[in-house]
Amino acid sequence: MSELKISHRAEKTPPSPIRKLAGLAQAAADRGTHVYRLNIGQPDLRSPVEFLEGVANSINPVVAYEASKGSSKLIGAWSEYLNRGYNLGITAEQMLITMGASEALIFAFMVCCDPGDEILIFDPTYANYIGFSAISGVRLVPLPCPPRLGKAIPSREEISRYISPYTRAILVCNPNNPTGSVCDDNELKTLIELCRERDLFLIVDETYREYVFDNTKPRCVFELAPRDPNIIVVDSLSKRFSLCGARVGCMITWNQDVMRAAFHIAQARLAAATIEQDAAAHMLSSIGEDYLFEARGEYQRRRDTAVKALAEIPGVETYTPEGGFYLLAKLPVDDAEKFATFMLREFEYQGAATFVAPAAGFYMNREMGRQEIRIAFVLNEGDTKKAIEVIGAGLKAYGANR
């Protein structure tokens, strides 16, 4: 009998709750069922034409390595884009291009923490943070922060209670995935001050920065703490410009030690993809403000449609998220994962099924979220409405089935 075994950390890396049921969804689609995908933040909005032009322009006889730090054109265009919107004074020194926000977060975990060190997060949390922690050996310490708390983060006193000698950073996703909550300036200042006082890094995942609703102004944390060496911002084009497949993100920090170390890790993996960087540079240096303005309005309408449609289903509880493009909804079932599985495996309504992400995977606290699902309002209003109608019909059939 072979003793060949995989590592403990590999055993502990959880499957993605967002993509977990993907095989069942594919099987349903293969049976001819139309599958509405509310499980994943994959918008149906068109990518900017400026990006597609950039891809065409990038076609070149030799697809060569980019610099490990990222294309200097892209760094120039992206920092200029941020400086224009938020007046941050970012130069090339503060920016490292990564393969999506995911890689920037992995770099941040590795640079801030040795195995066994801790990062405070707010629970529920973006499920892939749990994956990054397994990979990097970092212990995530969850502070309960359910979406209906009425605030984006717990109080300063509550947060302080969770800081231990092993704590190295606080990580906040703002606007939040999966809850859609948005930190106001006071909440951001609390985090900034606490991190300064306790010598912690503040990692802010601003993937959804521009998607804040009801006339809220988007905020980059550096506006409130210019050049703060405690802060690492993670940014991404995926959600902002409907470019999920481009895998272009970045890390922004004025902390030179962090930047140097992240750069060494970046050198080990050589470089991010060249064509996407060319195209993103072209896009960021030529796109107008209309794209985001229109996209923000569109997501707000989709949010309203989703919230309204969910409110019409008996027994479903939800709320109105302030930003991002997700919300959590509590269903009248014991186990939302079983229900989500049922919906893909056994159910269809008018030829359609809806793929939702069971929310338990977004909670570190295993007692929480069992009855909840995460919904991404990334489909057009008609599809969102129809997809939620399918959930309503599914709940009826599921109740009768058990």
Next chain:
Amino acid sequence: MSELKISHRAEKTPPSPIRKLAGLAQAAADRGTHVYRLNIGQPDLRSPVEFLEGVANSINPVVAYEASKGSSKLIGAWSEYLNRGYNLGITAEQMLITMGASEALIFAFMVCCDPGDEILIFDPTYANYIGFSAISGVRLVPLPCPPRLGKAIPSREEISRYISPYTRAILVCNPNNPTGSVCDDNELKTLIELCRERDLFLIVDETYREYVFDNTKPRCVFELAPRDPNIIVVDSLSKRFSLCGARVGCMITWNQDVMRAAFHIAQARLAAATIEQDAAAHMLSSIGEDYLFEARGEYQRRRDTAVKALAEIPGVETYTPEGGFYLLAKLPVDDAEKFATFMLREFEYQGAATFVAPAAGFYMNREMGRQEIRIAFVLNEGDTKKAIEVIGAGLKAYGANR
């Protein structure tokens, strides 16, 4: 005074010896000096037209996420490509698409090893393995295997002596970077058998597989050990098709535990870039055998040119590599890094400078390689010859200068 500190592992991640002097090379280029880049495996060969067509075809209104496992079209085309050449019987179950071979190697390190576990490597080694080990907390154990040993790996007995209770895998790059040595079938069998007997993983980095010279037949290790669950092959399109900037690699294994765990890590980082996967799928399903046949001949000629030109420089020692596109050359200097720095910072010959990689960064043993450089024979014969002529002139000037 702030106690904000980066992690020990980040402090330990070394800068890439290949890219270390990149800033000086850029400065030389900015001064108007033509810089021959022999430091990095960035070929000047054209990327296949089938890839570029694939990029153009991929332009699509929504640049959406690919599957975490990789595009099913690409997996189909790549496995078919390998099965055609090596008769391996690979199906989609055995393949995971990664962001270059680099990511596949990081996944392999993490899946095979917990922090503190060991992987045996042959020294000198591909420098970025050292970076991957720092990231993953894996201890690399180096077996001395200098290029002029006359064999690609040490004897079975020597290798066995380095296996400890913490050893989890043997990693071999075949053909080798940086030495250019190629394992013959007996050497591969030794590794296969040893890993079976001692319950170790055998990780084979086959990035340079098709680049073997003097009519040697390229070998995939699975030909000698079909479906062996101990083996993980890492493959890449970067070098084979002059597509370094595409960042498309894969992991191949029949070990279902490894594949499942690697897939969970892959889910955490979502997906590899969509456009490159589309283009690679198009290329692999339509490209003929001419491209590789011609490229192999071209690299063999470049190798011969490089070896001949180096032999003409007094005091330089080198050898004829059997594969890959690198070789190590010993220079008549005390410290090759100082010489490489001199060449970029202070020297030019007929308007040109040559950028070489100091070889010390490729040796785990810090006593070794101080006088050596790694040369990538990735430039056309004329440029290779000229670049080495510049090295010769540089050595003369350096000797006189000291």
